Amino acid sequence: MLRLDRVSAGYGRAQVLRHLSLEVAPGEILCLMGRNGAGKTTCMQAIMGLLPLMSGRIWLDQTELSALPAHRVPRAGVGYIPQGRRLFAELTVAQNLEIGLMARDSGPEVREEVLDLFPRLRERYHQRAQTLSGGEQQMLATARALCLRPRALLLDEPAEGLQPSMIAAIREVIVRMRDDGVAVLLVEQRVDSVLEVADRVAFIENGQGGAVMPAEALRANHAIIDRYVGV
Amino acid sequence: MDLGPYLVLATLEGAVTAAVLALTAVGLSLVFGVMRVVNIAHGEFFMLGAVIAWAIAQAVAGYPAVGFALALVAAPLIVGALAVAADMTILKRLEYDPERTIVATIGLLYIIQQLTLMGYGPDARPVTPPFNTRLAIPWFEKGADGWALIWPWGLGTTSYKLAVIGAAVVILCAVWALMARTRIGLVMRATQADREMALAFGIPVERVYALVFGLGAGLAALAAVLIVPIQQAHYLMGADPLLLSFIVVIIGGLGSLPGTVVAAVLIGLSDGIISVFFSPTLAKILATLLVGLVLVFRPQGLFGGRGA
Numbered sequence: 001m002l003r004l005d006r007v008s009a010g011y012g013r014a015q016v017l018r019h020l021s022l023e024v025a026p027g028e029i030l031c032l033m034g035r036n037g038a039g040k041t042t043c044m045q046a047i048m049g050l051l052p053l054m055s056g057r058i059w060l061d062q063t064e065l066s067a068l069p070a071h072r073v074p075r076a077g078v079g080y081i082p083q084g085r086r087l088f089a090e091l092t093v094a095q096n097l098e099i100g101l102m103a104r105d106s107g108p109e110v111r112e113e114v115l116d117l118f119p120r121l122r123e124r125y126h127q128r129a130q131t132l133s134g135g136e137q138q139m140l141a142t143a144r145a146l147c148l149r150p151r152a153l154l155l156d157e158p159a160e161g162l163q164p165s166m167i168a169a170i171r172e173v174i175v176r177m178r179d180d181g182v183a184v185l186l187v188e189q190r191v192d193s194v195l196e197v198a199d200r201v202a203f204i205e206n207g208q209g210g211a212v213m214p215a216e217a218l219r220a221n222h223a224i225i226d227r228y229v230g231v
Numbered sequence: 232m233d234l235g236p237y238l239v240l241a242t243l244e245g246a247v248t249a250a251v252l253a254l255t256a257v258g259l260s261l262v263f264g265v266m267r268v269v270n271i272a273h274g275e276f277f278m279l280g281a282v283i284a285w286a287i288a289q290a291v292a293g294y295p296a297v298g299f300a301l302a303l304v305a306a307p308l309i310v311g312a313l314a315v316a317a318d319m320t321i322l323k324r325l326e327y328d329p330e331r332t333i334v335a336t337i338g339l340l341y342i343i344q345q346l347t348l349m350g351y352g353p354d355a356r357p358v359t360p361p362f363n364t365r366l367a368i369p370w371f372e373k374g375a376d377g378w379a380l381i382w383p384w385g386l387g388t389t390s391y392k393l394a395v396i397g398a399a400v401v402i403l404c405a406v407w408a409l410m411a412r413t414r415i416g417l418v419m420r421a422t423q424a425d426r427e428m429a430l431a432f433g434i435p436v437e438r439v440y441a442l443v444f445g446l447g448a449g450l451a452a453l454a455a456v457l458i459v460p461i462q463q464a465h466y467l468m469g470a471d472p473l474l475l476s477f478i479v480v481i482i483g484g485l486g487s488l489p490g491t492v493v494a495a496v497l498i499g500l501s502d503g504i505i506s507v508f509f510s511p512t513l514a515k516i517l518a519t520l521l522v523g524l525v526l527v528f529r530p531q532g533l534f535g536g537r538g539a
Contacts, residue, residue: 048431074433082431088424091417099421102414103433144432 001025002047002078002152002183007056007066009046015054016042018207024152024183029174031186031198031215033229039207040187041083044154047185048080049073060152074103079150083157083187085141089130093121096129096140100147114143117173135166142170152183159193171197191229195219203228236370236386237507243388245503250399251458253495255472256479257406257488258450264486265423265443268322268332272339273451274473276314279343280306280452281358281464282351288358295359299460302358306456307449314448318441327440340469347466360460364390395457402453403492410488419443423486475502478518482525484535494533 002024010016016039024030032040045051047058049070058066063076074080088096097111115122118139124132129140138158145153155174159167175197178184188194194201195215203210210228218225259273283306288298317339325331367387369380410416422429422439430436451472455464462468479498483490498518505514525532 050427050430069435070430071433071435074431080431082428086425086428088421088428090424091420095417095421098414098417099429099432099434102418148432 001059001061002185003059004043004047005057005059007043007046007058008054009042009051009056010054011042011051016207017046019056020204020207020209022185022202022209022212024185026151026183027178027181028199029178029184029186029197030212031188031194031201032204033188033191033194033201033225034204034210035229038204040204041156042207043204044080044082044156044185044187047073047078047154074148077104077148077151079145079148079153081141081145081153081155081158083160085137087129087137087140087144090128092126092128093124093132093140094126096144097121097147100144104148106147106149110147110149114146117146117176118143118169135162135169138162138166138170142173146173146177150182152185153177154185156187157189158186159188159190167193189229191222191225236368236383238504239368239370240386240388241504241507242500243392243503244507245500246396247392247458247461247499248503249496249499250396251454252472252475252479252499253492254399254402254454254457255451256476256483256491256495257403258447258454259476260480260483260486260488260491261406261450262444262447263480264488265419266322266327266440267329268327268444269329269336270444270447271333271336271473272317272343273336273447273476274469274471275340275343275347276310276448276469277451277455277472278347278464278466278469279310279313280455281459281462281468282347282466283309283452284456284459285356285358285464286351296361299358299361299456302456303453307452310452311445311449315441315445318444322444323437323440344466344469351464351466353466355463355465357463358459360389360391362390362394363460366390366393391460395461398457399454402450406450407488415442475518478522480532481522482533484532487532487534490532490534 004020004022006019006021008015008017008019020039020043022030032043034040042051046053047065049065049068053066057064060076060078065073065076065078068076088099097114101111120136121139121143124136129137132140142158158170174184174186186198195218198215200212200214201218202212205228211224213224255277259270262268262270284302287302287305288295291298291301321335321339322332325335365387366389367382370383370386371378372381410420418434418439422434422436426436475498479494480491482498483494502514502518505517
């Protein structure tokens with residue numbers, strides 16, 4: 001269970017998150033929705049310890065993530081797939097995965113598992129990350145995070161700028177992680193793709209938590225979505 | 232003696248300069264590349280290496296080779312440890328802010344320099360080289376009966392100078408192997424590529440920074456130990472290596488190690504050759520001019536990839 005308890009955070013003096021509370025259960029995909037600038041990415045950075053919290057706490061099961069220095073957060077079992085992928089561009093596919101494996105001392109069998117999920121990466125194994133196509137880069141970013149064998153997975157707009165076949169491949173992996181009992185927190189802009197995978201949807205507005213509801217309810221009633229993210 | 236032998240002599244002298252410069256500049260480049268810190272105190276770490284080498288050689292007087300070997304190991308370690316301490320007590324507290332670290336390392340420069348003046352004094356002191364055989368270099372000359380091998384007077388070098396060049400090549404290869412082939416090198420390159428993502432994948436960035444700062448200073452100290460039997464130790468000797476290292480790092484491309492080495496060879500050799508044929512001042516003028524041209528026409532440096 002990944003739990004945010006009244007978290008406030010921001011950049012310097014500019015506060016972005018205001019008393020945001022969230023819960024993501026193991027084996028669940030919670031989708032965070034909101035307009036641009038609502039604080040979705042900030043929320044992920046706060047979980048990773050990349051931003052100092054102004055107040056509040058973040059827990060993963062019994063571990064208080066917000067009490068750990070940033071580099072210990074992934075070791076507690078949080079995998080992060082950031083917006084824009086942010087691979088180690090000059091390193092090869094193999095080396096990017098190696099960094100992921102080192103984070104929690106995962107064994108070589110984890111590498112094989114991850115490469116089985118993304119066979120394309122096996123073909124590109126010794127290529128530099130920056131020479132991959134956008135879809136392959138997203139696969140690598142996902143694979144790198146899965147190398148941690150995460151208990152919680154944070155995905156920040158994984159489908160951005162990808163062709164439909166790639167989006168489908170990545171969605172398949174996300175669902176598989178969920179079925180393996182990983183708590184998945186997903187930030188996604190496109191409503192239809194959210195409704196396809198999400199179990200619950202949490203809305204965020206001006207850094208504050210809004211309604212949290214089962215995706216079922218939204219599939220039945222689109223009006224709620226329009227209220228939060230409509231233009 | 233005609234032009235040829237002079238050129239050989241100048242090239243050899245230049246190669247010694249280039250070897251020492253490459254080591255010093257790679258240290259600076261590593262620190263800038265990984266930490267984005269412009270270390271103005273780099274030349275003082277170089278100077279400390281030389282002064283510590285003298286102190287160690289003094290302590291085991293009578294056995295120059297033993298003293299030198301000891302200095303070669305101990306001086307870089309001591310200087311590296313000092314740099315790690317400086318990183319943890321000063322740079323870390325400034326959160327590695329690019330501007331504030333410049334001012335902080337300027338302060339560090341004066342502290343190290345003045346403490347050395349107080350402790351070691353203003354004299355230039357020599358360290359005996361562990362070996363120093365004079366080697367004459369042959370040359371070809373067309374005499375009355377065709378080409379003949381001659382030994383021009385004054386054309387020669389010493390075994391120690393050749394050893395400096397060899398040692399620098401070995402150390403540079405070791406640095407390359409460290410960066411390209413080891414786990415810690417991988418961690419350093421990942422930190423260089425994206426500090427935040429390194430943190431997000433469990434890399435203790437602060438420890439990596441301390442290590443890199445120590446390694447950079449250690450390389451400068453190592454270069455100084457190698458050169459001190461040729462140049463003597465002095466508390467102001469850090470200024471020239473600092474300037475030349477910056478020239479080399481800018482020409483080679485900030486943070487690019489291969490670029491740094493190539494630029495060091497270029498600057499070191501041209502410095503040697505121009506100094507012999509014209510004047511050392513002209514060599515510095517041309518090197519600085521080259522920096523200006525590089526900054527205008529290729530600001531990322533000859534081998535730099537993305538903008539710094």
